[in-house]
Amino acid sequence: MKVLVTGAKGQLGSTFVRVLGDSYEVVGTVRDELDLTDDISVRAVISEVRPDLILNCAAYNEVDSAESCPETALAVNAFGVQALAVMAAEFSSTLVHFSTDFVFDGNTSKPYSEADTPNPQSVYATSKLLGEWFAAETPQHYVIRVESLFGGKGLRRSSLDLLADALLEKESVRAFTDRVVSPSYVEDVAEATIKILIRGLPNGLYHCVGSGSASWFDVVAELASRLEMATPIQPITLKDMDLPAKRPQFSALSNRKLASAGVVIPSWQDAVRRYADTRLKYIDENC
Numbered sequence: 001m002k003v004l005v006t007g008a009k010g011q012l013g014s015t016f017v018r019v020l021g022d023s024y025e026v027v028g029t030v031r032d033e034l035d036l037t038d039d040i041s042v043r044a045v046i047s048e049v050r051p052d053l054i055l056n057c058a059a060y061n062e063v064d065s066a067e068s069c070p071e072t073a074l075a076v077n078a079f080g081v082q083a084l085a086v087m088a089a090e091f092s093s094t095l096v097h098f099s100t101d102f103v104f105d106g107n108t109s110k111p112y113s114e115a116d117t118p119n120p121q122s123v124y125a126t127s128k129l130l131g132e133w134f135a136a137e138t139p140q141h142y143v144i145r146v147e148s149l150f151g152g153k154g155l156r157r158s159s160l161d162l163l164a165d166a167l168l169e170k171e172s173v174r175a176f177t178d179r180v181v182s183p184s185y186v187e188d189v190a191e192a193t194i195k196i197l198i199r200g201l202p203n204g205l206y207h208c209v210g211s212g213s214a215s216w217f218d219v220v221a222e223l224a225s226r227l228e229m230a231t232p233i234q235p236i237t238l239k240d241m242d243l244p245a246k247r248p249q250f251s252a253l254s255n256r257k258l259a260s261a262g263v264v265i266p267s268w269q270d271a272v273r274r275y276a277d278t279r280l281k282y283i284d285e286n287c
Helices: 010-020 041-047 070-090 125-133 159-168 186-198 216-226 255-261 268-284
Strands: 003-005 025-029 052-057 094-100 141-146 173-176 204-207 234-237
Touching: 003 010, 003 041, 003 268, 010 025, 010 186, 041 070, 052 070, 052 186, 070 094, 070 125, 094 125, 125 141, 141 186, 159 173, 159 216, 159 268, 173 216, 186 268, 216 234, 216 268
Parallel strands: 003 025, 003 052, 052 094, 094 141, 141 204, 173 234
Antiparallel strands: none
């Protein structure tokens, strides 16, 4: 099987390239090689590679910047996905597209399921929802929603990764007490995605996150404990930050659909433990 991974240097993309590389022919691309905003570039690369599977890990993730640059967010997160979907259909490829919890408004108190109606509250969120719809237009597709991604070999890009850096440097950190999430460890997302494909689950929409939910404050407290750091954590609220883009306050996702199909994802606490162990091991080996 030939696999095309877009966004191959990102946290999720690089994980797929590493995990799948020993078993399949994997072609990883970055923006200079496959520009999702350029239909000609998309057509040229897919026509040359002729992949059986496309893992779209590329995205415009600058949530606040998207408010002032909507054309960029839409070009990558929406119309870029549409271009991939068109080519996937033409070459009978399976398209796996990754989306986000931001498609919901956060006005709830229980984890969202795939049956819940999206209601995006920002430009970024709207662009991601449009991308979901475009991905679903190709016959063989999976739309997989993740949230609060963290981890990835050698990468320090997500909020949790940066918070871990600060904790290890004994710097003060801040965390939201009023934003509830289900953190997603890239290793677990990759493993679950591969199981979805190998088991041939029905095409469609799936939530794929660390099982359970917690406030960002509780997540960071768990991380600090696992890293054996007693650094004080400053509690903050979304109102304290006055961010340009509105965040969903309660955006935990439910894995029940995947679990019912036999794909069980570990708890977010277990994921944080394994992530912290990896960080500490790296420090020990490089001291």
